[in-house]
Amino acid sequence: MMIDLRSDTVTRPTPAMKEAMWSASVGDDVYGEDPTVNALEQKVANMFGMEKALFCASGTMTNQLAIRVHCEPGSDVICEKDSHIYLYEGGGVMVNAQASVRLLTGDKGRLNAGQIAETISPENDIHNTYTRLVSLENTMNKGGGSYYDFDEILKIQKVCNERRVALHLDGARLFNAIVETNTPLKDYGQAFDSISICLSKGLGCPVGSLLLGTEAFIHKALRFRKMMGGGWRQAGMLAAAGIYALDHHVERLKDDHRRALALAELFSRQPEVSYIYPVQTNIVILKLQDGLDAQAYVDSLAKRGVLAIDFGKNLVRLVTHLDFSDDQLNWLSDQL
Numbered sequence: 001m002m003i004d005l006r007s008d009t010v011t012r013p014t015p016a017m018k019e020a021m022w023s024a025s026v027g028d029d030v031y032g033e034d035p036t037v038n039a040l041e042q043k044v045a046n047m048f049g050m051e052k053a054l055f056c057a058s059g060t061m062t063n064q065l066a067i068r069v070h071c072e073p074g075s076d077v078i079c080e081k082d083s084h085i086y087l088y089e090g091g092g093v094m095v096n097a098q099a100s101v102r103l104l105t106g107d108k109g110r111l112n113a114g115q116i117a118e119t120i121s122p123e124n125d126i127h128n129t130y131t132r133l134v135s136l137e138n139t140m141n142k143g144g145g146s147y148y149d150f151d152e153i154l155k156i157q158k159v160c161n162e163r164r165v166a167l168h169l170d171g172a173r174l175f176n177a178i179v180e181t182n183t184p185l186k187d188y189g190q191a192f193d194s195i196s197i198c199l200s201k202g203l204g205c206p207v208g209s210l211l212l213g214t215e216a217f218i219h220k221a222l223r224f225r226k227m228m229g230g231g232w233r234q235a236g237m238l239a240a241a242g243i244y245a246l247d248h249h250v251e252r253l254k255d256d257h258r259r260a261l262a263l264a265e266l267f268s269r270q271p272e273v274s275y276i277y278p279v280q281t282n283i284v285i286l287k288l289q290d291g292l293d294a295q296a297y298v299d300s301l302a303k304r305g306v307l308a309i310d311f312g313k314n315l316v317r318l319v320t321h322l323d324f325s326d327d328q329l330n331w332l333s334d335q336l
Contacts (some may be wrong), residue, residue: 001328003305003307003324003328003331003332005308005320005321005324006308006317006318006319007201007309007321008173008282008321009200010323011321011322011323013206013241014204016248017204017244020243021237021240023240024240025236026234026235026236027234028233028234029055029231030226030231034233034239035236036235036237036240037055037235037236039239040053040210040239040240041053041055043243043246044197047185047186048186048189049186049189049190050195050212051213051214051215051218052214052215052218052219053210053211054212054218054221055209055210055238055242056209056210056211056225057207057208057209058208058209059196059197059198059209060088061230062210062211063085063135063168063170063196064085064089064092064096064228065211065228066194066196066211066213067085067092067093067096067097067133068096068221068224069194069213069217069220069221070132070133070166071099071132071133072098072099073097074099074130075097075129075130075131075133076101076102076131076132077101077102077131077132078102078104079103079134079136079137080103080105080106080110080136080137081103081104081105082109082142083109083135083170084137084172085135085170086101086103087142099132099133102119102121102131104116106143107146108140108144108278109141109146110136110140110143110146110148110152111156112152112155113155113159116156117159120159120163120165123163131163131165132165133166133167133168134160134167134168135170136153136156136169138153138169138170138173139173139174139176139177139280142311144278144280144285145173145283146278146280146281147180147181147280148177150183150191153191166193167191168194168195168196169188169191169192169194169195169196170196171196172201173198173202174197175202175250175253176257176282177281178250179250179254180257193213193214194212194213194217195213196209196210197210197212199241199242201321202256202322203246203249203250204249204321204322204323205242206241207238208239208241253281256320256324257279259282259326259329260318261279262329263320263332264276264284266332266336267318272288273287273288274288274289282320282321283318284318284320285311286315286317287315288316289314290314294310294312294313297316298310298316301316304335304336305331305332
């Protein structure tokens with residue numbers, strides 16, 4: 001048996017999701033004529049209480065579209081130093097928006113209002129870039145799936161409003177935070193100027209993310225999506241997977257979180273592991289004993305039937321997901 005815990009992106013559509021995809025009505029989305037894409041976009045906009053949504057190929061695309069609309073050449077984005085938009089999106093902030101970044105160090109990747117207030121550039125200082133966007137990530141990948149206290153988000157929103165800076169949420173794993181905190185989706189819609197959510201991680205879709213914002217904001221994002229080559233045609237089958245996932249796969253994320261806690265308990269007994277990041281959702285980050293090589297440990301796990309990833313010096317990441325079952329967890333318990 002080989003258990004793939006490299007990411008929650010490795011899931012495959014369930015039989016019921018495949019059936020929903022196969023039976024979807026389709027049209028040409030570039031012309032705005034795909035009924036299932038339109039239904040998905042309207043559904044998600046309504047869920048968050050936001051005006052409009054745009055279906056895209058990936059979370060990187062939705063994040064980069066948001067940054068491109070909010071920013072302009074010579075401006076900057078405030079984000080955490082380990083955030084996805086900075087580390088894992090190919091320098092897109094600089095390439096697409098011609099903007100700079102102001103990097104902060106958060107608590108397991110989570111920023112606070114005080115940090116942000118101190119970092120926003122003075123509005124009339126001609127020597128500096130000018131801050132146009134603050135981007136938060138929830139849950140925080142490099143923070144071991146940590147999530148924000150919503151009260152802190154509201155404090156950050158207040159700072160952004162007072163300083164006339166937009167607030168974006170990279171919510172690639174937002175639903176993992178939602179099922180743990182029970183924060184209403186519409187509260188997020190009121191707190192952020194734009195939100196990116198991913199369908200192809202914990203929700204188990206084969207592909208796809210959505211960007212949410214005002215109608216004017218999404219109209220601009222649609223133009224930039226076209227410029228990036230992101231227009232797609234009969235995308236309704238992919239959208240149908242998203243609709244199915246939102247209807248059937250949100251509450252089950254709690255199972256992933258339960259299994260992640262069990263996984264952390266298993267690895268806490270391994271002599272090679274010195275520390276495990278607090279497990280809040282579906283990500284388990286192991287810190288190895290000093291002197292151990294992360295890739296060598298990943299290779300040793302593969303020989304025992306577990307795929308994980310090297311996550312930096314002395315760090316290894318495992319992620320639970322839709323295709324990781326209790327039976328596999330029990331099997332793994334016997335192997336370790």
